[in-house]
Amino acid sequence: MPHTAATLVYDIRNSRYLNITGRCTLRCQFCPKHNGSKQVHQYQLDLKRQPSASEVIALLGDTAQFDEYVFCGYGEPTLNLATLLCVAKEIKARGGKVRVNTDGLGNLFHKRNILPELAHCVDSLSISLNADTADNYQMHCRPKLTGSYAAVLEFITLAPRYIASVQVSAINGLSGVNIDACRQIVESAGATFKQRELNIVG
Numbered sequence: 001m002p003h004t005a006a007t008l009v010y011d012i013r014n015s016r017y018l019n020i021t022g023r024c025t026l027r028c029q030f031c032p033k034h035n036g037s038k039q040v041h042q043y044q045l046d047l048k049r050q051p052s053a054s055e056v057i058a059l060l061g062d063t064a065q066f067d068e069y070v071f072c073g074y075g076e077p078t079l080n081l082a083t084l085l086c087v088a089k090e091i092k093a094r095g096g097k098v099r100v101n102t103d104g105l106g107n108l109f110h111k112r113n114i115l116p117e118l119a120h121c122v123d124s125l126s127i128s129l130n131a132d133t134a135d136n137y138q139m140h141c142r143p144k145l146t147g148s149y150a151a152v153l154e155f156i157t158l159a160p161r162y163i164a165s166v167q168v169s170a171i172n173g174l175s176g177v178n179i180d181a182c183r184q185i186v187e188s189a190g191a192t193f194k195q196r197e198l199n200i201v202g
């Protein structure tokens with residue numbers, strides 16, 4: 001049955017997903033949030049507020065039961081950085097693994113390099129690139145901050161220096177986007193490329 005209350009944690013396969021913000025630095029035209037759906041699988045992910053670390057920690061469950069904890073949801077987790085760092089440290093202290101799904105704009109938003117802070121408590125990063133040019137990025141991701149495409153490129157280059165596993169994705173099927181050019185950008189930055197397919201979530 002669909003949940004009507006906002007969901008802070010939800011499970012997909014053997015991972016527990018943590019939804020810590022409804023805010024985002026992008027307004028992707030392919031985002032389900034902008035296409036009338038606030039649900040992934042059966043979960044209602046639209047958050048009106050930024051949950052505190054203690055609210056999320058209370059919902060972690062037994063870390064031994066999950067392959068990893070993934071900061072994800074319908075918002076950009078680095079926009080609730082205090083909660084992200086505090087919860088991630090707790091997961092690590094309990095022996096769990098942490099992945100953060102991000103648009104790679106955390107440094108631009110916070111006006112500093114947040115990677116050293118993430119490096120203490122994050123095992124892997126999944127960064128959405130989604131475009132091979134600034135124009136395509138503008139068209140598909142509709143960033144709220146100027147300089148976003150340059151910022152995500154810089155983040156992708158910096159991230160492997162701090163985080164052991166960095167995966168960067170683009171979506172095959174977005175009009176005008178050259179998926180091979182995206183792969184090239186990612187691999188030359190020393191990260192791993194992941195090709196996604198349009199309309200497949202989770």
Ligand code: SF4
Nearest residue numbers: 024026028031074075
């Ligand atoms: S980054 Fe994710 S949550 Fe934000 S607008 Fe794009 S698809 Fe939606």
